[in-house]
Amino acid sequence: MNPDILKVLYSQDDIHAITARLGAELKHDYAGKNPLVVCILKGAIMFMTDLVREIDDYMELDFMDVSSYGDATESSGEVKIIKDLDASVKDRNVLIVEDIVDTGRTLKYLTDIFKTRKAKSVRICALMDKPEGRVVDVQADYVGTTVPNEFVVGYGLDYAERYRNLPYIGVLKPEVYAAKS
């Protein structure tokens, strides 16, 4: 295990069980709908690539890069688009794939944009929901698991751009944050 990790919350097996369950649900709900599946970079990269491989059906994939945390563990409050979608969402069934809903600001911003751009439908599939972090009212339609009010890393999620590559999801040792401040 990476020496900076205090405890593992979800192992590779746990994550696989979650993606398989959500994949089966989405395959059923999106049958015949050719969804535009939008991965929110960078955090959702691992989840999106595992999730879509659970769905052997027609879909299109696109990527949007937005950021609001920078190197901190608290949201800056401002969501910045680093890279927009290639595809148009007009009249499409958009499925946003996110790693985590924390304050909810990122997803509120994105759902508002996609509705303004006249998507036919907009739904959210999030691997993790952190309800205690919520600042704006937003709810994912598909949730992998609910997490406690702790900063989690691994499987795409970072602290100061580190730990995205870890195959599990865990919590950092307090001294890792202390070293940064």
Ligand SMILES: O=P(O)(O)OC[C@H]1O[C@H](OP(=O)(O)OP(=O)(O)O)[C@H](O)[C@@H]1O
């Ligand atoms: O509900 P919120 O408080 O908005 O937080 C959730 C968002 O924050 C993280 O992204 P971040 O802005 O750190 O960019 P990253 O995905 O590139 O790490 C995470 O990947 C979500 O997209």
Ligand SMILES: [Mg+2]
């Ligand atoms: Mg981040």
